[in-house]
Amino acid sequence: MKTYTNTGNKDTRSGFGAGLTELGKTNENVVALCADLIGSLKMDDFKKNHPERFFQVGIAEANMIGLAAGLTIGGKIPFTGTFANFSTGRVYDQIRQSVAYSGKNVKICASHAGLTLGEDGATHQILEDIGLMKMLPGMTVINPCDYNQTKAATIAIAEHEGPVYLRFGRPSVANFTPADQKFEIGKALHLVDGTDVTIVATGHLVWEALEAAKTLNDKGISAEVINIHTIKPLDHAAILKSVAKTGCIVTAEEHNHLGGLGESVSRVLTTNNPVPQEFVATNDTFGESGTPAQLMEKYGLNAEAIVKATETVLNRK
Amino acid sequence: MSNTQQLEDLTTQVRRDILRMVHKVNSGHPGGSLGCAEFFVALYQEIMDRKDGFDMDGIGEDLFFLSNGHISPVYYSVLARSGYFPVTELNTFRLINSRLQGHPTTHEDLPGIRIASGSLGQGMSVALGAAQAKKLNNDKHLIYSLHGDGELQEGQNWEAIMYAAGNNVDNIIATIDLNGQQIDGSTDTVLPLGSVKGKFEAFGWTVVEIEEGNNIDAILKGMAEAKSRTRQGKPVCVLLKTVMGNGVDFMMHTHAWHGKAPNDEQLAIGLKQNPETLGDY
Numbered sequence: 266m267k268t269y270t271n272t273g274n275k276d277t278r279s280g281f282g283a284g285l286t287e288l289g290k291t292n293e294n295v296v297a298l299c300a301d302l303i304g305s306l307k308m309d310d311f312k313k314n315h316p317e318r319f320f321q322v323g324i325a326e327a328n329m330i331g332l333a334a335g336l337t338i339g340g341k342i343p344f345t346g347t348f349a350n351f352s353t354g355r356v357y358d359q360i361r362q363s364v365a366y367s368g369k370n371v372k373i374c375a376s377h378a379g380l381t382l383g384e385d386g387a388t389h390q391i392l393e394d395i396g397l398m399k400m401l402p403g404m405t406v407i408n409p410c411d412y413n414q415t416k417a418a419t420i421a422i423a424e425h426e427g428p429v430y431l432r433f434g435r436p437s438v439a440n441f442t443p444a445d446q447k448f449e450i451g452k453a454l455h456l457v458d459g460t461d462v463t464i465v466a467t468g469h470l471v472w473e474a475l476e477a478a479k480t481l482n483d484k485g486i487s488a489e490v491i492n493i494h495t496i497k498p499l500d501h502a503a504i505l506k507s508v509a510k511t512g513c514i515v516t517a518e519e520h521n522h523l524g525g526l527g528e529s530v531s532r533v534l535t536t537n538n539p540v541p542q543e544f545v546a547t548n549d550t551f552g553e554s555g556t557p558a559q560l561m562e563k564y565g566l567n568a569e570a571i572v573k574a575t576e577t578v579l580n581r582k
Numbered sequence: 583m584s585n586t587q588q589l590e591d592l593t594t595q596v597r598r599d600i601l602r603m604v605h606k607v608n609s610g611h612p613g614g615s616l617g618c619a620e621f622f623v624a625l626y627q628e629i630m631d632r633k634d635g636f637d638m639d640g641i642g643e644d645l646f647f648l649s650n651g652h653i654s655p656v657y658y659s660v661l662a663r664s665g666y667f668p669v670t671e672l673n674t675f676r677l678i679n680s681r682l683q684g685h686p687t688t689h690e691d692l693p694g695i696r697i698a699s700g701s702l703g704q705g706m707s708v709a710l711g712a713a714q715a716k717k718l719n720n721d722k723h724l725i726y727s728l729h730g731d732g733e734l735q736e737g738q739n740w741e742a743i744m745y746a747a748g749n750n751v752d753n754i755i756a757t758i759d760l761n762g763q764q765i766d767g768s769t770d771t772v773l774p775l776g777s778v779k780g781k782f783e784a785f786g787w788t789v790v791e792i793e794e795g796n797n798i799d800a801i802l803k804g805m806a807e808a809k810s811r812t813r814q815g816k817p818v819c820v821l822l823k824t825v826m827g828n829g830v831d832f833m834m835h836t837h838a839w840h841g842k843a844p845n846d847e848q849l850a851i852g853l854k855q856n857p858e859t860l861g862d863y
Contacts, residue, residue, distance in 0.1 A: 328741035331705075332708075335709060335713070343711075
């Protein structure tokens with residue numbers, strides 16, 4: 266089976282920062298806003314290089330979203346930066362009315378998504394943001410898998426006209442996709458060929474899915490692994506093509522099973538080709554303090570959990 | 583340049599439009615709309631430097647943002663009568679498949695509208711963003727915005743008000759419609775605003791008061807004063823003291839007509855008090 270090499274763990278938020286730095290040089294319409302988390306979002310370089318295009322808004326996320334919506338009127342492409350929780354739930358109505366319904370070209374860039382921001386605990390660990398954002402008409406939702414892909418996605422969304430939610434995280438995770446990749450919104454990436462089960466994963470659980478595929482291979486199970494970096498619009502064709510071959514699917518995401526990638530995949534399956542599905546996701550719960558690895562183990566979001574879900578789904582075929 | 587009589591004639595016609603629009607669909611918000619009729623007429627006919635036609639970016643012209651979107655009837659009437667879309671389209675207000683939604687939206691591509699509003703408290707931030715874009719584009723034109731006084735109860739306003747002063751956004755004139763009324767009663771009984779002037783000044787804004795907010799000459803004079811205070815390092819706020827329901831005697835000085843349409847008889851009385859000037863749509 267095809268394998269991938271981790272070139273060294275890196276945090277995806279730094280991929281965002283690097284992408285933003287690049288955009289600063291290449292696209293003069295790109296502006297950035299931050300709600301008192303410049304260091305956490307890795308926006309320091311952009312601020313230093315382009316102070317006139319950087320807006321420190323203070324701890325005032327609602328105002329930040331409105332400012333971003335207003336900045337589009339005059340041709341700017343605003344990138345807002347704060348934690349995922351404060352990027353979505355805290356400002357849902359602002360995004361809904363001033364950005365999504367108004368069709369504004371705002372890029373909502375959210376770090377520290379999910380459990381793996383770690384020790385800060387559940388107040389900061391949003392597991393509902395994908396659901397919140399994908400329900401908004403016209404919103405594109407992207408959850409890249411590693412540093413390189415987050416950088417590529419950051420650059421790509423500047424070229425996409427319309428609101429985007431870009432989700433990434435704090436912990437250092439495997440960096441295994443090509444540094445020079447071109448990011449295509451809405452196009453799933455086929456990583457490993459397999460015949461027994463389809464594993465579709467998003468975010469850093471893609472690496473866990475690759476690890477799981479190796480374990481499954483050792484057990485004589487052939488897993489197909491697909492990286493779904495864009496949850497909306499979802500690549501229906503890639504999913505349906507794969508399950509036509511494998512006949513069952515496991516979805517993996519660092520998100521509540523309610524409202525996440527898994528539910529979007531379920532809808533595609535039930536309306537086209539119903540096959541057994543198992544969810545690797547949190548089970549309608551809040552998180553808690555702990556290290557990223559501890560939390561992924563406790564809440565069943567790692568390679569081991571994907572292997573277990575695969576064995577379950579194979580029994581249902 | 584129009585004379586005062588022409589502006590007053592237009593205002594009377596706008597009042598008729600408002601009454602007829604909300605009456606037809608038995609819904610909408612006539613009170614605040616009537617209270618701001620003079621302001622909208624003065625703004626679109628005299629105060630703003632506007633280009634012909636409409637494009638979303640609005641580079642090279644003054645822009646207006648309505649934050650209290652429920653007073654859409656006055657907004658639509660004045661936009662139509664300022665040439666943004668056919669006056670006959672006012673007939674479609676709040677009807678299925680209309681561009682004239684209950685609250686203003688960009689979603690139906692209605693010329694003149696640059697942001698959706700209706701969920702209150704968001705317009706100040708949007709207007710400030712547009713003001714920052716003007717600065718980045720080296721566009722010397724101004725941003726105008728209108729906000730209800732009850733709307734100031736929404737916390738996002740105060741984030742925006744603090745931001746504007748802290749960042750010297752001095753190319754905006756944000757007007758507060760001080761009519762003292764909101765849906766459930768007077769602002770004093772629902773949640774007292776205290777000194778709005780004192781609050782804006784404490785946050786670092788320049789404040790200009792227009793005591794007679796339903797007098798076109800007073801509006802023109804006050805807004806000219808406000809404009810003269812822009813580009814001096816501070817955002818500018820206009821406190822526009824209006825009478826909700828102005829121009830229709832039984833709708834004045836009460837919150838009762840905030841979100842209620844007149845019946846046939848009440849419409850007839852209202853129209854009689856505002857005789858046709860420029861032709862009904």
